Amino acid sequence: MPVFHKTKVLTDVPMHYCPGCTHGVVHRLVAECLEELGVAGKTIGVAPVGCAVFAYNYFNLDMAEAAHGRAPAMATGIKRVRPECVVFAYQGDGDLASIGAAETVHAAARGENITVIFINNGIYGMTGGQMAPTTLIGAKATTCPYGRDPKVNGYPVRVSEMLAQLDGPSYIARVSTHNARAVLDAKKHIRRAFEKQIEGKGFALVEVLTGCPTNWAMSPVDALKYVEEQVIPYYPLGVYKDTDKEVR
Amino acid sequence: MPKAKIKKEVCKGCGLCVVNCPKKILKLTEREINAMGYNYCQVSDPEACIGCAMCAAICPDCAIDVD
Ligand SMILES: Cc1ncc(C[n+]2csc(CCOP(=O)(O)OP(=O)(O)O)c2C)c(N)n1
Numbered sequence: 405m406p407v408f409h410k411t412k413v414l415t416d417v418p419m420h421y422c423p424g425c426t427h428g429v430v431h432r433l434v435a436e437c438l439e440e441l442g443v444a445g446k447t448i449g450v451a452p453v454g455c456a457v458f459a460y461n462y463f464n465l466d467m468a469e470a471a472h473g474r475a476p477a478m479a480t481g482i483k484r485v486r487p488e489c490v491v492f493a494y495q496g497d498g499d500l501a502s503i504g505a506a507e508t509v510h511a512a513a514r515g516e517n518i519t520v521i522f523i524n525n526g527i528y529g530m531t532g533g534q535m536a537p538t539t540l541i542g543a544k545a546t547t548c549p550y551g552r553d554p555k556v557n558g559y560p561v562r563v564s565e566m567l568a569q570l571d572g573p574s575y576i577a578r579v580s581t582h583n584a585r586a587v588l589d590a591k592k593h594i595r596r597a598f599e600k601q602i603e604g605k606g607f608a609l610v611e612v613l614t615g616c617p618t619n620w621a622m623s624p625v626d627a628l629k630y631v632e633e634q635v636i637p638y639y640p641l642g643v644y645k646d647t648d649k650e651v652r
Numbered sequence: 653m654p655k656a657k658i659k660k661e662v663c664k665g666c667g668l669c670v671v672n673c674p675k676k677i678l679k680l681t682e683r684e685i686n687a688m689g690y691n692y693c694q695v696s697d698p699e700a701c702i703g704c705a706m707c708a709a710i711c712p713d714c715a716i717d718v719d
Pocket residue numbers: 453454455456472495496497498499500503523525527528529530531536
C-alpha cells in the first residue's frame with residue numbers, strides 16, 4: 405500500500421508558487437482532508453486575491469473567485485443557498501485581515517457555517533512584499549523598509565485570539581508549516597474545522613503560519629526557520645476556541 | 653519497505669525535504685537542472701530510506717511519492 409501519493413482532490417496543474425512556499429502544503433492538506441472526509445464531490449471553495457488567486461486551478465473542486473477580502477461574504481452566500489455543500493474560503497493575511505477584516509469579523513460573529521483557511525505569512529506576497537496587518541514589529545517590508553515601527557505602523561493583529569472572543573465561531577486554531585511534524589499536526593486541525601461545518605456547528609477558522617521566502621528575501625529553509633524562531637513566539641500555536649471542549 | 657521516489661520534473665529544488673529527512677539521504681543536484689530550470693532533489697541512498705514520508709509531508713509541490 406502506498407504511504408504517500410498525491411491526492412486526487414488536487415489537479416496536476418503545476419502550482420505557480422515560488423519554490424518552498426508552503427501555500428502548496430496547505431492546498432494539499434485541505435485537499436487530503438476533504439478526500440478523507442468523503443465530501444470533495446460536494447465542496448465549493450472560494451479563492452482569494454493574493455498569491456492563492458489561482459487556487460481554483462489547483463483544487464479539483466468546484467471553485468469561485470472572490471473580490472479582494474470578500475471570500476467570507478461570498479462563502480456565506482454560497483452556503484446559504486446550498487447548505488448541503490461544504491464551503492470554504494482560502495485567504496491570505498492581506499486579504500483576510502486588512503481589506504477583508506469586516507467580512508471576516510462579521511462572518512465569524514454570525515457564526516456562518518463555513519470553514520476559513522487563513523494563511524498568515526506576515527506580508528502581501530502577490531503584490532511584491534508590502535506590510536500586512538500581521539507583519540511583525542521590526543520586520544522589513546517594501547512599505548516599512550526600515551522595519552515595522554509601532555509608532556508609525558501600529559501593532560500586528562493576532563486574528564485567532566481576536567476572533568476567539570466572539571460567540572459565533574465554533575472552532576479557531578493556529579497551526580504552522582515550519583517542518584513536517586508541524587504539517588502533520590496542522591492537518592488534524594484543518595480536518596476538525598471541516599468536521600465542524602459538516603456537523604453544522606458554525607464558523608471554523610484555521611490560521612496557518614507559512615513563509616514567504618521570496619519577499620522575506622530568505623531561502624525556503626531559512627524562511628521556515630524564521631517561522632519557528634521568530635513568528636511562533638508572537639503567534640503561539642494552539643486551539644483558541646472549540647465549542648465542543650474547554651480550551652485554554 | 654516503501655521508498656521515496658522523486659518526480660524530478662515536478663521538483664522546484666526548495667530543499668525543504670532535504671532538511672526534514674531523518675535519514676539525511678536527500679540531496680539537491682549541484683549542476684543538473686530539470687526542464688523548469690531547477691536543481692532537483694535525488695535520493696542519494698535509497699537503501700537507507702525508511703519510507704517515513706516526512707519528505708512528502710513538507711514538499712509544497714507533491715513532488716515525492718512514497719510507495
Ligand atoms: C480591491 C483591491 N485592492 C488591492 C488589490 C491589490 N492586491 C492584490 S493581492 C494583495 C495582497 C495580497 O496579500 P495576502 O492576502 O497577504 O496574500 P499573499 O499574496 O501573501 O498570499 C493586494 C493588496 C486588489 N487586487 N484589489
